[in-house]
Structure formats: C-alpha cells, structure tokens
Amino acid sequence: MALIVHKYGGTSMGSTERIRNVAKRVAKWARAGHQIVVVPSAMSGETNRLLGLAKELAPAKPDTAYSRELDMLASTGEQASSALLAIALQSEGQPSVSYAGWQVAIKTNDAFTKARIQSIDDQKVKADLNAGKVVIITGFQGVDDNGNITTLGRGGSDTSAVAVAAALKADECLIYTDVDGVYTTDPRVVPEARRLQTVSFEEMLEMASLGSKVLQIRSVEFAGKYKVPMRVLSSFTPWDIDIHEEAASGTLITFEEDEQMEQAVVSGIAFNRDEAKISVLGVPDKPGIAYQILGAVADANIEVDVIIQNLSKDGKTDFSFTVHRNDYAKTIDLLKEKVLPSLGVAEVLGDAKICKVSIVGIGMRSHVGVASKMFRALSEEGINIQMISTSEIKTSVVIDEKYMELAVRALHKAFDLDQA
C-alpha cells in the first residue's frame, strides 16, 4: 500500500464526463489498496471566465489591483471542481471528501494572486485516509494568517499537488495531464520527438524555465526541495487500463543521477517566442553601466532574462537583454524616458521577432564541445545567432523567430534525440 497524490489539470476536469472518468480512475487506485489524495484544477475555461468578469468590472488594472478579491473569485473554480469530483467518487461507491485550501489548512503568505505555500497541516487528511476515504484538496489556493483566501498563480495546482505530496510524505505524485509525458521536444514541431522515460529534476527545472509547458516551474522546484518523486502521465488513457502499466507510464522525474543519464548528453530541446530583445547602443563603457540600465528596468518590476554586453570599442559598448514580449513597449519607453538622457548619446533598438532555443542535458556537465556542436548545427542551416546564454546544464541561443522550427529540428537531429 502506498500513499499517492494524483493531480488532474483543467482539461482532464473539463466536463462532467471527464470528471466521471477521473473518478473511475481514482476509484481503481483506491480499490488496489492505495491511499489517494487528489488535487484537481478548475474545469478548463472556468478561471478565465471568472477573471474575465473581473476585467469587465475593473478594466483599468486587472492584474495588480483588487488582488485579494481576485483570489476570492478565482479560488471558487477549484472548489467547485473538487466538490464535483467528490460527488462523482461517491456516486462510484468510493467514500470521499473535498477540502478547500483553508480547510486543510494550506497556509501561504499574503502575496495575493502569487502566494507561496508556507505549511500544510496533514492531520485531517491523514485521519480521512485512514478511514478509507479518498481526500480531494483544491489546487491553486491556500489561506493566509489573517484568514484571507490566496491563490498561487497560474499553474499553481501543480505546486499544490507537490506541496501536499511533500507534507504527507507521499510515495509518488502523479501529474495527470493532456500529454503523455515529457518529450525530447514539442512533437508538434518535431514529429520524431521521443517521450523520455525519466528526466532528472535539474533538467526538468531548466526545461520548465525555458518554456516547456508540461510542468509549472515552481512545482518542479518544490519537488526538488522535498525530493518528491513526480511522474507526468496522460489522463486520456482509458481509466480501466492495468494499474501497473499506468504506474509505469509517462515520464518520471528523478533525483538520482544514474549511469544511463550520464550517457545522454542532451535530453531535450526547449524553445519559446515569449521574449523580445532590446539593445542600448553606444553606451559609455564604465563601471555601473549595467546597473544604470537594468536597475531602472528592475524597479519597474520587469523581469530580464538573457543579458549580454559586447566588447568595448573606443570607450563605448553595446548592451543587450531580453524581456517578456508583454513588457517590450513599456521597457523601450522606460529606457527612452528615464535612462537614455543620463547616458548621453546612447540609442535604443528593439526586436520583438526573436525566439530562444535551448539544449538541456545533465550530461553537459561532464562533456565538452556540446555548445560548439549546437552552434555548428545552426550554422549549417544558415541561422544567425544573436545572443548566447549558458548554464551548467543548458545552452540557449536567441535567433530570428522565423527560424525557430528549423533550429529545433536541426538540433533534435544533431543530438540524436530521435534515437532511443
């Protein structure tokens, strides 16, 4: 008998028919003798519907103001889907109970709309599990010290599930989703993309941060911190599939670096076109210049990703960085108004039509020449590299967005990712 946490995304909970399927699957696991805690997302579309209503009422500052009330509002989606799942389970003859975040309680700080989990009380949940009930805990939400409802931000149900698994010392946290695992890259771009049977926690962390949308990055961080074994698998297999087959399906996120992993130099290719590039040209090359430019950007709460500074020439240098495309225009305006005047002759250029492509692999630590192999593959396709950023287990390049698919396919082939 194991204690297992199941997490179901919004698509898996998207209709009463799908909720019934989730209930049958969960009941199967319970009948097999396991203690099961389920963390469901809101039915797909529900969170957007609710926040859309809020936006109609407060068009001015939909994302930042009214945040306490936005959390009161958005948290209802998960509460409703959790209750519906409890009803479906009871209808299947499986005793169950649903709890909102505050009922468990899942304590968070008071950073509304992006709260962080601080503690989870396992008392009620353990008692219900020992009484033979499936326990359903709303994802995405918690409660602060003053009894206000908080939410964890988009994708927060993944984080809830891992945090619950950590608090309960669960044997495994199964993330059921609409894909059947983590792939070497997006199969919509590279049809030969392969599902990985295992991926290391650190690789998963890089992939999540680089734009692979399978798992929310904070949930991976949480899993890493508390060493929660986590598996990504499909909720669209038939619910009555053999339980041992199901338990071994998908992709397991591991914490041990076994020998097999050492052999795969690169595990996957991540990419996104969420960013825009901004260059400040002709900047005086003197100490404090990076802070002068990026300090103003940071003060405006704009996140910066890749940063490069060119070699100096005639005491002048060029300084480039990327921001999220949503912040592009705002950043350009900010630089022109607040930064350029104090820099003298500097000029700002921007390009929103870029993408970032990255190779990720824990094996890069112990292998040389991986980056140069990447650059050669791109060069053979005639793709110009605009920016480069590296870490211990990944190398990212910024290129023209029109080459994105071409670059991903070329790299997938160059690193033999289509070979098992």
Next chain:
Amino acid sequence: MALIVHKYGGTSMGSTERIRNVAKRVAKWARAGHQIVVVPSAMSGETNRLLGLAKELAPAKPDTAYSRELDMLASTGEQASSALLAIALQSEGQPSVSYAGWQVAIKTNDAFTKARIQSIDDQKVKADLNAGKVVIITGFQGVDDNGNITTLGRGGSDTSAVAVAAALKADECLIYTDVDGVYTTDPRVVPEARRLQTVSFEEMLEMASLGSKVLQIRSVEFAGKYKVPMRVLSSFTPWDIDIHEEAASGTLITFEEDEQMEQAVVSGIAFNRDEAKISVLGVPDKPGIAYQILGAVADANIEVDVIIQNLSKDGKTDFSFTVHRNDYAKTIDLLKEKVLPSLGVAEVLGDAKICKVSIVGIGMRSHVGVASKMFRALSEEGINIQMISTSEIKTSVVIDEKYMELAVRALHKAFDLDQA
C-alpha cells in the same frame, strides 16, 4: 449615520453591467455617510448551473445524498458574486472587502443544504465598517462547528441578510429585488393591485407562507424574532435616484401596529396552485383516526397543509387534507398500501387541480364578518368552496384551480384593495 444592510438577489447581480449598477448604488449610500453591509446572491442561473453539473454526476439521489459536497459546490456561486461586487466597488473608488460565510464567521448547524444560522461574529465586520469599508458578506452560506461549508437552502440569501442585520443591530435591512415592493396581490393577475407602503410582520409571514414569493419565509421569521426593520424595494430604479426617495420606496415591514393598519381589514390576497387535495372517504368516526391517517403521511416526511374532517354520518366520516403537488402521487400510494387496509372500507380520492386563495389582514383580529364577506364574493361568482382554513389574521379557501384568477380579482375588489 445609520448602519444599513443591503441584500441583492440573483437577478440584480445577473451580469457585470448589473453588478456595476449595484456597486454605484451601494457607493452612493456609503458616500451619504452610512455604514453599509451588502449580502449578494449568486449571479442568476449560477446555482442551477452548478447543481445541474452535480446532477449529471450523481443522477440517482441528487437532492439528499452528497449533501456536504453539494454545499461545497453551491457556495461558490455567492463567493464569486461577492468578490465581483467588491472589485466593482473598488473600481468606483469605494473601499470594500468581501467575506465568505466561514470568514465572518456565520456559524450554522450541520444540516447540509438546509442549515440554520446559530451565531454571527460581528468583530471583523464592525472593524471594517469603522475603517470606512463597505463589507460584502456572501449570502446563503455558513460554516458548521467542524469547519464544513453549509448552505441555508433556496432563498437563503434573504435569511443571511436579515441574520447579519440582526447580529449587527442594523437600523434597516433593505431587500433589493426585481419587484418594487409587496403588493395587495400579484399585479399579473389583478392589474389594479396596489403596492403596500407598509405591511405588518405577521401579515408578511402569512403572505410568504401562503405563496407570495417576494420574501423567503425564514427571513421574515428571523426579522420578526429579532425585530429587524426590513424593506423590500426595487434594484431596477436608476442607481442615482435621490437617496431619500429611495429610502422611502418599496414596502416597509413593520412591528408596530399603528392606527392606519387597524383600518385596513384585509391587506392582501395570496394564492398558489402548489397543492393537491386528498380525501379519504367512509372512515370510521372514532378517536385516533386523524393520527392513523396523517401519522403515516408525516412519517414519510410529507408536509400536510389544510386539514378538514366532515361531520359524522352513520358512524362514518370523510377526511380531507392537502399536500404539495410533488408529493401527491406518493401520498396516494402510501395511503392505499399502508393505511386503507387497516381502515376497512375506506376509499381514497384525489384532486391535483385545486388552488388555495387566502385573504390576509391583521385587522381581521378586531373585525367580524370578514370571512363571510369573502364567501359571499366567491358565491356571487359561482365559485364552489371545497375546503376552508382560518387563522387569526387570514382565511384560506381551496377551490377548483380554473377559478383562481377570477377568485383573486373578485376578492381584491370586494375588499376595496384597489383603493389607496
């Protein structure tokens, strides 16, 4: 400065445009220097939508089983509308905060789907009011001693509002709805029906129990118990109507029997066709017979309204009563199976095509001949009376349902209700 509770029904909260109107109206009251607590219902249709999903998942016993989870589910509707109203108020520049029932807390017993309020903590609410905030409290819901969410049953938002007004010792509880007050009878049946400026609590209680749908009966009971002045008024007047005009509009439910009221013998005509008549014929006229028949009905949780027993003839009598139409077939079956065999030759007859028409008036206490005036008016229209039931301030008759409108119009005229 007064402390005033506003309650808005589902229709008044039915769209973001209507929520914005509610916000503007509430902000007007707050700007006039009043402390305002708002109790909103769920957006119209939302509760039905949620319970419809539950019904799809558990078709067998939708109303009785799974009741804890049904409350988890249904309570989300009011939480969402409360948060939306808080956002709309803040967008109007009016500080506000919304609380779910458990946050206040509104403590109830654990009778899920039909819980009763036991206590309301006014600490948080008073502090927020004193800080200049409009406080929004979800209607329809509370929390039991074990931290489970409960709901108060259909129309429970009225009860929440009155209970909150009682706990806060509010100066008045304004029930905003889609009608502009309490009428002498339904204006759809009698175009000459007049809005009452005041109605006594006892008359309102009778009208609510007799089928007038303006207020939920439990809210009127609550108002009576705690002497909460309660006003029914329209949420569809322009929000910027003069506040003194608005404060005097609608119908005030009063507790003092002033002289004016003594003059109006009959205040209103109530009617419904929710009931069905059942007669048990040829019953032996001996002690215990009423219990023998109605005891079995009560044991099956079927509520009985009007009861009459004819004069005995040859040691036999006829026994008639009315039940809700939904319970009609069930009651007939029950009598045939469990009661008739032990009564000997008794026979059961039923009639679902009846209606109940009632005259209500606190003045009936001190006036004679009111009932006979009613019977004469009906007789003049050739309407046969099947059953009669009286109390201190109302007289009800059961008649063929095809005469309902005719009877209501005749009585409205006979008692001069069209005259101010």
